[in-house]
Amino acid sequence: MSSQSARSIASRQYPCEKCPLRPLPAFREFDKQELSFISTFKRGELAVDKGATVLVEGSHSAHLYTVLSGWAFRYKLLPDGRRQILNYSMPGDLIGLQGSLMGEMQHSVEALSPMLLCVFEREQLHELYRNYPGLAYDITWIASREERMLDENLLSIGRRTALERAAYLIAFIASRARGVGLNGKTPVRIPITQQHIADTLGLSLVHTNKTIRKLMDRKLVMWRDGGCEVIDYDGLKKLARWEGLGEERRPLI
Amino acid sequence: MSSQSARSIASRQYPCEKCPLRPLPAFREFDKQELSFISTFKRGELAVDKGATVLVEGSHSAHLYTVLSGWAFRYKLLPDGRRQILNYSMPGDLIGLQGSLMGEMQHSVEALSPMLLCVFEREQLHELYRNYPGLAYDITWIASREERMLDENLLSIGRRTALERAAYLIAFIASRARGVGLNGKTPVRIPITQQHIADTLGLSLVHTNKTIRKLMDRKLVMWRDGGCEVIDYDGLKKLARWEGLGEERRPLI
DNA sequence: CGGCAACTTGAATCAATTCAAGACACGTGG
DNA sequence: CCACGTGTCTTGAATTGATTCAAGTTGCCG
Numbered sequence: 001m002s003s004q005s006a007r008s009i010a011s012r013q014y015p016c017e018k019c020p021l022r023p024l025p026a027f028r029e030f031d032k033q034e035l036s037f038i039s040t041f042k043r044g045e046l047a048v049d050k051g052a053t054v055l056v057e058g059s060h061s062a063h064l065y066t067v068l069s070g071w072a073f074r075y076k077l078l079p080d081g082r083r084q085i086l087n088y089s090m091p092g093d094l095i096g097l098q099g100s101l102m103g104e105m106q107h108s109v110e111a112l113s114p115m116l117l118c119v120f121e122r123e124q125l126h127e128l129y130r131n132y133p134g135l136a137y138d139i140t141w142i143a144s145r146e147e148r149m150l151d152e153n154l155l156s157i158g159r160r161t162a163l164e165r166a167a168y169l170i171a172f173i174a175s176r177a178r179g180v181g182l183n184g185k186t187p188v189r190i191p192i193t194q195q196h197i198a199d200t201l202g203l204s205l206v207h208t209n210k211t212i213r214k215l216m217d218r219k220l221v222m223w224r225d226g227g228c229e230v231i232d233y234d235g236l237k238k239l240a241r242w243e244g245l246g247e248e249r250r251p252l253i
Numbered sequence: 254m255s256s257q258s259a260r261s262i263a264s265r266q267y268p269c270e271k272c273p274l275r276p277l278p279a280f281r282e283f284d285k286q287e288l289s290f291i292s293t294f295k296r297g298e299l300a301v302d303k304g305a306t307v308l309v310e311g312s313h314s315a316h317l318y319t320v321l322s323g324w325a326f327r328y329k330l331l332p333d334g335r336r337q338i339l340n341y342s343m344p345g346d347l348i349g350l351q352g353s354l355m356g357e358m359q360h361s362v363e364a365l366s367p368m369l370l371c372v373f374e375r376e377q378l379h380e381l382y383r384n385y386p387g388l389a390y391d392i393t394w395i396a397s398r399e400e401r402m403l404d405e406n407l408l409s410i411g412r413r414t415a416l417e418r419a420a421y422l423i424a425f426i427a428s429r430a431r432g433v434g435l436n437g438k439t440p441v442r443i444p445i446t447q448q449h450i451a452d453t454l455g456l457s458l459v460h461t462n463k464t465i466r467k468l469m470d471r472k473l474v475m476w477r478d479g480g481c482e483v484i485d486y487d488g489l490k491k492l493a494r495w496e497g498l499g500e501e502r503r504p505l506i
Numbered sequence: 507c508g509g510c511a512a513c514t515t516g517a518a519t520c521a522a523t524t525c526a527a528g529a530c531a532c533g534t535g536g
Numbered sequence: 537c538c539a540c541g542t543g544t545c546t547t548g549a550a551t552t553g554a555t556t557c558a559a560g561t562t563g564c565c566g
Contacts, residue, residue, distance in 0.1 A: 076408045079494050084411040086404050101390075101397045104499075107404055129390045133382040136389045137354075143396040144354045150403040151339050151360055155329045157410050158337040158455030162522080193544065202411030204523050209546065226531095226544075241332050246357075415554080446512065457555050462514065479512070479563095 014068065014118075016042060021068065021092050021252060026179045028249040037132055038253060041124055046117040054109040054117070055096050061105060063119050064096040066253055070115030071191055075199070076107045085200040087149055088112075088173055088192075091180045092252050094142050100125060113191045120253075138251035145250065152245070157202045160240065162211045165201045168240035170221055174230045179247060189227040197228075267321065267371075269295060272505075274321065274345050279432045280505040290385055291506060294377055299370040307362040307370070308349050314358060316372050317349040319506055323368030324444055328452070329360045338453040340402055341365075341426055341445075344433045345505050347395050353378060366444045373506075391504035398503065405498070410455045413493065415464045418454045421493035423474055427483045432500060442480040450481075 014020065016039040021027065030038070046065065048054055054072060055061055072089040086107060089095055099105035100122040129136045149172075156168045170190070177188045198208035215221045220236050222229045230236065237244060267273065269292040274280065283291070299318065301307055307325060308314055325342040339360060342348055352358040353375040382389045402425075409421045423443070430441045451461035468474045473489050475482045483489065490497060 074404075076404060078408070078412055082412040084408040086407055098397045098400055101394050102401065103501075106401050126386075126390070129386040133379075133386065133389065136386065136393070137379070137382045140389070140393040140396055141354050143393055143400060144351045147351055147396060147400050147403060148355065148359050150400060150407060151327075151329060154339050154403060154407055154410065155331070155337040157407065158453075159331055159335040195544080199411075205545090206524075206547090207522050210522095213546080223545085248356075448512080458513090459515090459556075460554050463554095466514085476513085 014045070015039065019068075019252075021180065024092075024181050026181075026247070026249060027092065027252040030252075034132060034135055037128070037135070041120050041128065041253075043119045043121055046119050048111045048115040048117060050111055050113050052111050054111060054115075055099065055105050055107075057105050057108045059099075059105050060103060061096055061099050062122050064094065064100045064122055064125075065117040065119055067091050067093050067095060068116040068118055071112035072109050072115060073112055073192075073196065073200075074107050074109050083199045084202070085196060087146065087153065088176075090177060090182070092250075094139075094253060097139065097143060097146075112196075135251075135253065138253060141251060142253070149245070153200075156240075162201070162203055162207065163214055164240045165203075166197065166208070166211045166215055167220065167236040168242050169197065169200055170215070170228060170230060171233060171236035171240060171242060172245070174233060174236075175244060187229050187231075189225060189229050191227045193226065267298070268292060272321075274433065275505055277345075277434050279434075279500070279502060280345065281502040283505075287385060287388055290381070290388070294373050294381065294506075296372045296374055299372050301364045301368040301370060303364055303366050305364050307364060307368075308352065308358050308360075310358050310361045312352075312358050313356060314349055314352050315375050317347065317353045317375055317378075318370040318372055320344050320346050320348060321369040321371055324365040325362050325368060326365055326445075326449065326453075327360050327362050336452045337455070338449060340399065340406065341429075343430060343435070345503075347392075347506060350392065350396060350399075365449075388504075388506065391506060394504060395506070402498070406453075409493075415454070415456055415460065416467055417493045418456075419450065419461070419464045419468055420473065420489040421495050422450065422453055423468070423481060423483060424486060424489035424493060424495060425498070427486060427489075428497060440482050440484075442478060442482050444480045446479065 016035055022030070043063070045068065048070070054065070057076065067089050069091055072095065074086045074089065076084050076086060089109070095109055095117070096105070098107075128139075152172070156165050160168060173190050174188055177183065177190065182188050194208050194212060195205055197212065198205045201208065203211070212221070212223070216223065218235070220230075220232045220239065222231050269288055275283070296316070298321065301323070307318070310329065320342055322344055325348065327339045327342065329337050329339060342362070348362055348370070349358070351360075381392075405425070409418050413421060426443050427441055430436065430443065435441050447461050447465060448458055450465065451458045454461065456464070465474070465476070469476065471488070473483075473485045473492065475484050
């Protein structure tokens with residue numbers, strides 16, 4: 001629950017033309033004009049500590065961000081403190097688009113690990129829409145992708161059993177992480193606690209723990225270094241009756 | 254579970270300039286150019302029977318729609334038939350945007366009542382983005398609004414009690430319905446069965462019935478004519494600890 | 507009048523929460 | 537170097553909440 005604020009670093013280390021994410025097979029090619037506009041769109045970079053709050057519900061942020069590195073999660077709170085995690089953000093994902101469009105943030109975002117964010121000016125979105133219809137289309141596409149993920153999560157929480165839910169969630173996160181090359185030599189380590197899983201699945205911490213234990217007994221996942229590692233990805237998918245998110249190449253703003 | 258297909262009516266009764274929805278206070282003003290483009294964007298109207306399937310998961314629809322009148326719901330199925338309702342659609346809402354952008358439909362849509370839909374050509378979306386950045390922005394805004402509603406639903410299913418969930422859902426739907434003037438003289442009648450509510454809240458039919466009964470005992474809602482009527486809107490909001498969706502005026506495509 | 511769909515209800519069973527406590531690793535200050 | 541606090545994970549037991557099973561009611565349409 002440490003709620004420190006984000007630390008800023010003004011210097012920009014990565015010009016968009018040398019973006020380390022862009023060459024990944026997960027992302028579509030951009031032409032020179034688009035790239036150079038994004039370059040001017042980018043205001044700088046922001047370094048964020050683990051546990052820091054990137055955006056707060058109720059605020060009116062002047063910025064939106066793309067994750068360069070690190071993990072975060074989006075959540076909402078009920079007045080009495082009950083927390084629901086809505087989705088996770090990882091490299092290549094846009095953060096704060098909803099707030100940029102609708103004015104006020106309706107959810108908060110917290111870093112799960114140290115992060116590096118590309119900072120964009122909300123005001124310039126209009127210019128993007130005026131002059132770069134392709135990028136505008138991409139942004140709508142990104143919003144739709146988020147919607148699709150939420151649909152899946154809703155199906156999961158509403159209709160899957162606890163064991164299926166846990167299997168689905170871990171497979172889902174691992175699948176996305178692999179898409180952005182987060183599995184170097186070793187399998188991906190997902191930097192979340194069981195409390196995060198509980199707050200994502202809509203279960204209590206105790207029951208989540210017992211459920212994850214079953215997944216570990218079945219040798220589907222492993223818990224190590226305060227994080228989760230997938231042992232048998234296909235086993236998780238099968239248990240969850242999940243088809244996987246047939247992801248084509250996507251835009252990177 | 255009647256799964257008849259939609260019946261088409263080619264004739265267009267409502268030119269966009271005389272759209273019965275547009276004058277409603279819920280929608281923002283459009284200038285003449287935008288209006289005339291939308292007019293050419295519109296291919297015709299589609300009449301749909303109650304219970305008909307408008308769009309099916311897995312299909313590649315060439316169209317997207319705006320609801321002129323009537324109600325529908327969006328849902329996903331698990332392989333074994335478990336159903337999760339994701340959201341409801343009512344007049345002024347866009348249907349099938351996600352499918353238009355991503356190619357394949359990832360959810361199905363079924364009519365809750367007879368409906369009238371404006372039909373648009375998916376192909377022309379690109380032209381819209383190229384020539385009408387304001388409308389393009391609107392479409393992204395609409396996608397974000399859907400995302401926001403899903404966030405709320407996720408919070409509800411994940412973290413609210415059964416009674417709070419039911420109260421939230423009914424207040425939420427009623428609030429949206431009132432926004433588009435569906436409460437003429439009498440209170441809105443929401444044309445859904447308790448099975449729909451169960452499949453939205455992630456509860457069994459039996460337990461949903463007992464939960465709704467509690468709401469009726471508290472004189473918050475009423476069940477009549479195979480549908481639901483709100484008696485005490487503020488009471489529902491309070492019980493659900495829901496602030497309401499502070500809706501400003503929104504675009505109507 | 508029969509049949510079907512939606513709504514009700516009680517009882518038995520199962521799943522999930524809450525309560526309570528302990529284990530373990532890690533970092534910090536004495 | 538050790539004591540202490542904190543955060544995370546773990547486990548058992550009691551309780552509550554939700555599901556399933558089984559029947560019955562009601563209203564409507566052909």
